Amino acid sequence: MSKKLLFSLFVSIALVAVIGCDSLQDKPASNPVISEPTLNPADTLPNINISADSVNALGRVAMMDDMGRGPVKAAAGWQLYVPVPFYSQRDPHWSSKPLGFGGCGTTIGSAGCFLTSIAMCYAKMGYSAANPPALNDWSYGGRAHYAFYDGGCGNMIRLPQALQYPGMSRNCHYWFGADQIYSYLQRGIPVIARINGGAHYVVIFAFDGNRYWVKDPWNDWTNQDRPFYGSFDGGLAFGF
Amino acid sequence: MNKIIRILSALFVICFSAVAVGIFVYFSFFLTTQKSIPVNANLVFSASLQKNITDSNMTDIVLQMKNGETRILVSYPNIYFDHYHAIEYHAGNIYIIKRINNKGTNSDWTDELWKIDLNKHETKMFSAQGLDFRTSPDGGKIIVIKQNQGVDELVLIDGSGSLFKVFSIDELTIDPKATTTYPLSWSSDSKYYWGGIIHSLSNNVFKISTNDFFVSKYQFKGDLLNHDVTFNADASSIVYSDYPVFYDADEASAFSISGIKVTLYLENFITETIKTINTSVAKYFQPQWISETEIQYVDPNTGSKKIYNTEA
Numbered sequence: 310m311s312k313k314l315l316f317s318l319f320v321s322i323a324l325v326a327v328i329g330c331d332s333l334q335d336k337p338a339s340n341p342v343i344s345e346p347t348l349n350p351a352d353t354l355p356n357i358n359i360s361a362d363s364v365n366a367l368g369r370v371a372m373m374d375d376m377g378r379g380p381v382k383a384a385a386g387w388q389l390y391v392p393v394p395f396y397s398q399r400d401p402h403w404s405s406k407p408l409g410f411g412g413c414g415t416t417i418g419s420a421g422c423f424l425t426s427i428a429m430c431y432a433k434m435g436y437s438a439a440n441p442p443a444l445n446d447w448s449y450g451g452r453a454h455y456a457f458y459d460g461g462c463g464n465m466i467r468l469p470q471a472l473q474y475p476g477m478s479r480n481c482h483y484w485f486g487a488d489q490i491y492s493y494l495q496r497g498i499p500v501i502a503r504i505n506g507g508a509h510y511v512v513i514f515a516f517d518g519n520r521y522w523v524k525d526p527w528n529d530w531t532n533q534d535r536p537f538y539g540s541f542d543g544g545l546a547f548g549f
Numbered sequence: 550m551n552k553i554i555r556i557l558s559a560l561f562v563i564c565f566s567a568v569a570v571g572i573f574v575y576f577s578f579f580l581t582t583q584k585s586i587p588v589n590a591n592l593v594f595s596a597s598l599q600k601n602i603t604d605s606n607m608t609d610i611v612l613q614m615k616n617g618e619t620r621i622l623v624s625y626p627n628i629y630f631d632h633y634h635a636i637e638y639h640a641g642n643i644y645i646i647k648r649i650n651n652k653g654t655n656s657d658w659t660d661e662l663w664k665i666d667l668n669k670h671e672t673k674m675f676s677a678q679g680l681d682f683r684t685s686p687d688g689g690k691i692i693v694i695k696q697n698q699g700v701d702e703l704v705l706i707d708g709s710g711s712l713f714k715v716f717s718i719d720e721l722t723i724d725p726k727a728t729t730t731y732p733l734s735w736s737s738d739s740k741y742y743w744g745g746i747i748h749s750l751s752n753n754v755f756k757i758s759t760n761d762f763f764v765s766k767y768q769f770k771g772d773l774l775n776h777d778v779t780f781n782a783d784a785s786s787i788v789y790s791d792y793p794v795f796y797d798a799d800e801a802s803a804f805s806i807s808g809i810k811v812t813l814y815l816e817n818f819i820t821e822t823i824k825t826i827n828t829s830v831a832k833y834f835q836p837q838w839i840s841e842t843e844i845q846y847v848d849p850n851t852g853s854k855k856i857y858n859t860e861a
Contacts, residue, residue: 399729400661401679401696407633413776416633419731419747423796428551438778461833462776465798486860507793507800509748527728527748529699 337341357486357542358506364487364541365520371491372518389494394432395533396441398425398526403442405476409454410463416440422512423466424456425526426501430512431474433499434548441473448477472547484543490521493546499524504539512545513537551807560819573599588612588622588667590641598628598636598645602829605748610643610665623669629660634732641668646680662693664708674710682734685739690759692742694730701730703744705759714762723766724749731773734804736782743782745773754818767818777813781838784859788826790846792833810815813846814857826857 372388398404404418417424424441428490431439439447449455451469455462456471456475473480482489484503490513493500500513502523510522521537601624603606608628609621622643629635629648636645643665644803653656662675662682675682677695684691690713705713705719708762718727724746727832733743733754745754752772756765769787771778777790790813813826813834827834832849839845844857 353770399696399699404679404826405632405681406627407631411633414633418793419729457802460798461801465795465801467798476703503797507795507797510796529696531699 354514355445357484358540359487360540361520361537364490367487368516368521369519371488372516375409375491375495386517387515388518390496390512391433391489391499393429393499393514394437394523395510395524396425396428396432396526397528397529397533398422398441400441403440403445406442408464409445409457409466410459412464413462415462415464417445418463421445422526424471426510426512426516426524427456427471428468429524429526430499430501430548436474444471444474446473449473459520468545479548481545481547483545485546487541487544490544491516493544493549496549498546498549500544502537502544503542506540506542509539511537516537579670588620589669592616593638593641594637595669596622596636596643598630600630610645612638613790622667625663628805632660632681636738637684639684639686639749642688644674644684644691646684647680649676664710672710675704675706681732683735683742685735685742685759686737687739687752689739690735690742691733692744694732702726703730703757705742705757705762713759715755716748716762716764720764721755721766722746723749723753723768726750733773733780734782738815741782743780745769747773756818757787767821769816769818771814771816776833777836779836779838779844781841782844784817784838784841786815786817788813788815788836788838788846790814805831815844815857824859 332472337406364403379499399418400420406417408415408420408424421441426447428441428444444456447455451541454463457465458465458467460486465487468483472479474477490500493498494513494516502511502513504511509527511525513521515522525535550672571843578786580590581820592614593612597611597613597614599609599611601609606626607624612620612622614620625647627647627649629646632646635646645663645665647661647663649659659676659678660680661673662680664672664674674691675693677693679696681694682691689708691706691708693706694701696702697706699780701715701718703718707713710745718730719725720752721730721744724742727746727749727800729747731745731747733745738810741758742759743754743758752767754767771787771789771791772793772794775789776792776794778787779786790811792811795804804846811830811831811833813827813836815824815826816822826844826846827848834846834849839856844859845854846857848855
C-alpha cells in the first residue's frame, strides 16, 4: 500500500472519529414554521343549554318558514337529510387507543366523542383518511397529535387546529344557536352539537319534520341514528 | 517522518480494530447471554413495552428490575403496542395483548390475551375482537372486558384461561340502558374486582366477589372520566372532584377563568359517606392514594402538595 493511500486512510478515519458521522449525513430540513389559528374562548363559548324539545320546536318553525317560501323538496321520509358516513368511537378497531397524548387513561372509546364527530364531518367532505385514529394521531408542522392540546391529560381537542386537516384553513362557525341548525342542514352541511353541558358531542344530520336526528358516536353501527336528545349547548359547522 | 506515520497508522488501526471487536462481542455475545440468563421473579418490579430499535415490526417486552436495571425479555411481532393498557406484570408472568391478522380492511382480525412467563413460555388466554383486561395481583384471576353486539360484558377467567363466569352489563349496572364499563382495580388480596359504568344516566360502580360471583352495586354521582378520579379498592373509596370533563381545550380554558367553585370529595362506598377534602376556584387537584388511608393532592390555592388522612 502506498504511503499516500495509507495517509489518506488515516486522515479519513481520524476525521470521522473527530467530527463524527452525523455531520457527514444530510440533516433533515427543519420543520416548517406554521401559523396556528387561535380562538378566544371567552368570545365564542356558548351559554345556551336548551332542551331537545325546544331545539326541535325551532326546527319546526324554520321548516314552516321554509315551506312558506314555496314547495320543499324533501328526501323520502325526511324533511332534510344530509348523508354523513358513520364512525363509532367504540369501534373495537380503535376504541382502546389512547386519546390524543394519552394521559389519564382516556381512550378514543371512553372520551373520543368530539374527535369522532369531527371525523364524521371530514368523511362527509371526502376526507375519509381522517378517520378517528388517523385524526387522533395526525402530526402536522412537526407537532405530534396536532389536533390536541398537550396540557392536562393531553386529551382535549384544539378545535381551530383540528379543523385544519390535512393542513388547510377552511370556513367554520363555532357554537351557534339552535335556530341556525336548520339552515346549515338545508345547505347540506351537518352540524356538530355540543350537548349536556359539553359532556357529549353528536352530529345532527337530518330533520324528519318533527325532530332532528343525530349520528351518535357513542353507539355502534346498528344504532348509529337516533332522535336528538339531551340539552343543546351550541352547534359547530365547518368546511363550507 | 514516514516511520512516525507508519507507527501512528498501525496504532490507530489496532485501536480501531479493538473497538470494533469489542462492539461485536458486546452485541453478539453479551446481550444474547443476558437474554438467556433465567430471570428471578422476585427481582422483577414491572414490565413495559418498547418498539424494537432494529425491526419496527417487533415489540420488546422490557423488564424493570427492582435494582433499577432494565432488560429485554423477548420480542414479538403483533403486540398491540397502541393499546392504552397492553401489558401487565404479576407474580412472575407478563400479560400482553396481541392484535392478529389486522390488515386494515379484513373482518377476521382478533385481539388475543397472552400470558408469558419469565422462561418465555406462552399461553393464549383469551381472544375477541377488541378487548381490555385486568389481572388480579396473585395472577389467579383475570377480568377480560369485551363487547357483545356493542355492549360491554366482563369475562372472569382463571390463571390458565379457563372460564369462571361471564357477567352481562345488566348484572353490573343500575341503568338498563348502560352500555359501557370502566375498569377500576382489583383488591390487593385478589378477592374483589371493582369497575364502574360510564356515559350512563345513572352512573354506578360495582364490586365482583370472586368467591361467590356476587355483584355489589353502588350509586356514584361523580364521573369516572373526571380528571381527579383516583380509586382505592382496599379502602373501598374513591376520590373525585366536580371539575367538569372537557373534550374541548377552549372550553377548559374558558372554565379556568369562570370563577366556579370546584370541590374535591372522598366517598366510601361501604359506609356510604362523602367527605369534602378541599375546594378550589375552577382548578383541579390531581389526587392520588399513597396508602390505604392517605391521599396526596395538589392544593390549587398554593400549588403545593398536601396529604389528607382519611381517618382524621
